[in-house]
Amino acid sequence: MTGTVYGVGLGPGEPDLVSARALKLLASARHVAFFRKKGRAGRARTLARDLLPADAVEFAMEYPLTTEIPLEDPRYNRTLAEFYDGCAAHLAAIAEDGEDVVVLCEGDPFFYGSFMHLHERLNARVAVEVVPGIPGMAAAWTASGMPIAWGDDVLTVLMGTLEEDVLVRHMEAADALVVMKVGRNLPKVRVALERTGRAQDAWMIECAAMADQKVTRLADVPAGHVPPYFTIVLVHGQGRRP
Amino acid sequence: MTGTVYGVGLGPGEPDLVSARALKLLASARHVAFFRKKGRAGRARTLARDLLPADAVEFAMEYPLTTEIPLEDPRYNRTLAEFYDGCAAHLAAIAEDGEDVVVLCEGDPFFYGSFMHLHERLNARVAVEVVPGIPGMAAAWTASGMPIAWGDDVLTVLMGTLEEDVLVRHMEAADALVVMKVGRNLPKVRVALERTGRAQDAWMIECAAMADQKVTRLADVPAGHVPPYFTIVLVHGQGRRP
Numbered sequence: 367m368t369g370t371v372y373g374v375g376l377g378p379g380e381p382d383l384v385s386a387r388a389l390k391l392l393a394s395a396r397h398v399a400f401f402r403k404k405g406r407a408g409r410a411r412t413l414a415r416d417l418l419p420a421d422a423v424e425f426a427m428e429y430p431l432t433t434e435i436p437l438e439d440p441r442y443n444r445t446l447a448e449f450y451d452g453c454a455a456h457l458a459a460i461a462e463d464g465e466d467v468v469v470l471c472e473g474d475p476f477f478y479g480s481f482m483h484l485h486e487r488l489n490a491r492v493a494v495e496v497v498p499g500i501p502g503m504a505a506a507w508t509a510s511g512m513p514i515a516w517g518d519d520v521l522t523v524l525m526g527t528l529e530e531d532v533l534v535r536h537m538e539a540a541d542a543l544v545v546m547k548v549g550r551n552l553p554k555v556r557v558a559l560e561r562t563g564r565a566q567d568a569w570m571i572e573c574a575a576m577a578d579q580k581v582t583r584l585a586d587v588p589a590g591h592v593p594p595y596f597t598i599v600l601v602h603g604q605g606r607r608p
Numbered sequence: 609m610t611g612t613v614y615g616v617g618l619g620p621g622e623p624d625l626v627s628a629r630a631l632k633l634l635a636s637a638r639h640v641a642f643f644r645k646k647g648r649a650g651r652a653r654t655l656a657r658d659l660l661p662a663d664a665v666e667f668a669m670e671y672p673l674t675t676e677i678p679l680e681d682p683r684y685n686r687t688l689a690e691f692y693d694g695c696a697a698h699l700a701a702i703a704e705d706g707e708d709v710v711v712l713c714e715g716d717p718f719f720y721g722s723f724m725h726l727h728e729r730l731n732a733r734v735a736v737e738v739v740p741g742i743p744g745m746a747a748a749w750t751a752s753g754m755p756i757a758w759g760d761d762v763l764t765v766l767m768g769t770l771e772e773d774v775l776v777r778h779m780e781a782a783d784a785l786v787v788m789k790v791g792r793n794l795p796k797v798r799v800a801l802e803r804t805g806r807a808q809d810a811w812m813i814e815c816a817a818m819a820d821q822k823v824t825r826l827a828d829v830p831a832g833h834v835p836p837y838f839t840i841v842l843v844h845g846q847g848r849r850p
Contacts (some may be wrong), residue, residue, distance in 0.1 A: 375742075377627065383740065386631060387624040446850035474746045475755075482755040483849060489753075498625065498750045498817075500617075504716045504740040511731075511738075513717075513724040518770055520778055523763040536762055539781055575740075607725060608688035 369461040371488055372468045373475040375499020376413050378575035383505070384417065388497050392417040397460050397467035399425040399453070401480050410470035425467075427453045437527075446483075454487035461492040474499045478525075478546065503544045505575035506598040515542040517606030526551030526599075533558035542603030543568075549595035556584065564601050572597045611703040613730055614710045615717040617741020618655050620817035625747070626659065630739050634659040639702050639709035641667040641695070643722050652712035667709075669695045679769075688725075696729035703734040716743045720767075720788065745786045747817035748840040757784040759848030768793030768841075775800035784845030785810075791837035798826065806843050814839045 374391055377383040384392075392398075392414055402408030408426065430449045435442045460467045475481040475496050488494050503523070507514040515521045522540035524533055526548040537543060537558055545555050548570070559565040568584035572593045584599060616633055619625040626634075634640075634656055644650030650668065672691045677684045702709045717723040717738050730736050745765070749756040757763045764782035766775055768790040779785060779800055787797050790812070801807040810826035814835045826841060 375746075378740070380629075382629040382632070383627045385619065385625045385627055385742065387622075389628060390624070443848075443850040450850060474742070474750075476749050477746065477755075478757055478759075478761075479755070482758060485755065486849065496750050496753075498620070498742050498746040500627065500716070500740050500742050501746065504617075504719065504743065507718050508716075508738050508740045513719070513721070513727065515720055515765070516724060517720075518767045519720075520767075520770070520774075521765040522782065523757070523765075525760045525762075528760055528762070532762075536781065539778065540764065606685075607728065608685040608692060 367464050368492055369464055369466040370493040370495055371457050371461055371484070372466065373471055373481040373485060373494065373496045374468050375471050375474045375497055376410055377500035378473060378502045378505030379409075379413060379573070380575045381413060381417060383500055383575060385497065385499065388499065389417060391468050391497065392470075393419065395419065395422050395466075395468040397425065397465055398422045398470060399427060399457060399467055400470040401427045401429065404428050410472050413472070414470050425456060450483040450487060454484050457484065458488055458491050471499065472502070474501045477501050502574055502596065503546065503598055506544070506571040507600055507602070509571050509574050509579055509581050510569050510600055510602070511581075512602050514544070514600065515603040515605065519603030519605035521603065526555050530554050530558050534561050537562040537564055537601075541605060543599075543601040545599040547595060548593060548597040548599050550592055552587070552591070552593060552597070553589075555599055559584065559599075559601070567601050569600045569602075570597060571600065574598060609706050610734055611706055611708040612735040612737055613699050613703055613726070614708065615713055615723040615727060615736065615738045616710050617713050617716045617739055618652055619742035620715060620744045620747030621651075621655060621815070622817045623655060623659060625742055625817060627739065627741065630741065631659060633710050633739065634712075635661065637661065637664050637708075637710040639667065639707055640664045640712060641669060641699060641709055642712040643669045643671065646670050652714050655714070656712050667698060692725040692729060696726050699726065700730055700733050713741065714744070716741045719743050744816055744838065745788065745840055748786070748813040749842055749844070751813050751816050751821055751823050752811050752842055752844070753823075754844045756786070756842065757845040757847065761845030761847035763845065768797050772796050772800050776803050779804040779806055779843075783847060785841075785843040787841040789837060790835060790839040790841050792834060794829070794833070794835060794839070795831075797841055801826065801841075801843070809843050811842045811844075812839060813842065816840060
């Protein structure tokens with residue numbers, strides 16, 4: 367009898383936005399794994415602090431790098447690949463020992479999540495089950511107080527890490543926009559929105575569904591401001607509404 | 609003291625994918641409202657059947673039309689506008705009487721949901737609060753067993769109701785695709801995917817996160833098949849993965 371690796375979506379940040387299915391898995395977890403930056407508690411682990419048994423065995427998966435090596439450097443991919451290989455081997459060993467393990471995932475596990483890299487390595491080897499979660503962008507548009515897309519609106523999700531010209535091309539084509547991973551990319555994202563005439567309609571949401579959530583019209587964000595990495599910029603669709 | 613209208617996202621269809629916050633609001637609801645087609649129980653109401661108090665006062669909001677009048681006909685918008693006006697007036701009256709009312713919403717209320725039309729009418733008049741939910745598309749990609757978007761992938765969400773050439777333009781530009789409201793639009797969606805060389809990579813998810821969920825490679829769907837209206841077609845992104 368081998369165990370199952372559960373990739374459990376915890377939603378955007380507030381513990382009461384976790385689903386009943388996820389809560390049940392967390393409450394009975396014997397093994398728990400989560401990603402975190404070196405020297406941090408980990409966002410997913412912090413979210414789950416009151417949802418786990420006190421005696422769960424924890425496995426912190428610490429990213430070996432964040433911005434120390436540029437994305438384009440082949441060492442970046444190699445270092446991360448080795449990291450994910452090691453994490454996956456550890457989780458597979460737990461499952462092959464007959465125990466289940468719950469991987470805590472912010473937002474939705476299959477939507478730009480680190481869990482996907484484990485899933486790809488584990489899926490052929492042990493049983494893997496995914497529990498969807500509320501993505502961070504849904505918390506962002508809820509915080510904005512306005513629906514993100516109406517009727518036949520085309521919604522495009524962009525990473526702030528993309529090049530300015532790529533951002534511009536997609537910003538021109540879509541009705542509604544979600545830009546994720548804004549952080550240090552804010553000046554570039556802002557210029558792309560200005561070039562497409564959409565900056566005046568954009569909103570910035572920092573720390574959606576967290577204690578320090580902040581919703582600001584992009585036009586009111588000072589030029590030098592560097593928001594957190596997971597900051598989201600939205601342009602709401604204006605489609606059909608009877 | 610006036611009450612609050614809560615737009616509560618219930619997620620994609622399985623009761624245990626409802627969030628703790630939503631469950632709490634449902635369990636203590638005195639007034640509950642939900643949309644449904646004439647002659648149907650209503651999908652949101654069915655999802656919530658074991659989550660509501662037995663003595664809650666229910667208000668079924670029955671769509672006055674679905675496909676009887678074409679979208680382009682001015683009577684379509686007029687009929688729907690009057691319908692939403694009437695629903696909003698009823699909910700506002702409950703809140704102005706000092707009672708809270710919970711509006712049951714499939715998926716996420718601010719993501720292509722009918723609740724948005726009530727929100728627009730109620731927001732200036734009474735207190736409105738929105739609880740985000742897991743969108744149906746997240747259940748669809750979870751059911752497909754594959755992550756929807758990686759790294760810097762551009763994800764575009766399209767309605768199957770769009771014209772073929774519009775679908776083609778966006779399908780060419782994006783890395784990952786979600787096509788919603790497929791139903792009778794399946795032949796057009798399929799042609800658009802074929803024109804952009806993406807039909808072989810497409811998956812169709814009928815009834816995501818419901819008892820009769822079905823995941824099929826689009827290439828294996830027979831030509832004459834008419835899936836349910838809320839069917840989703842996906843093309844997964846293939847972005848960076850260390």
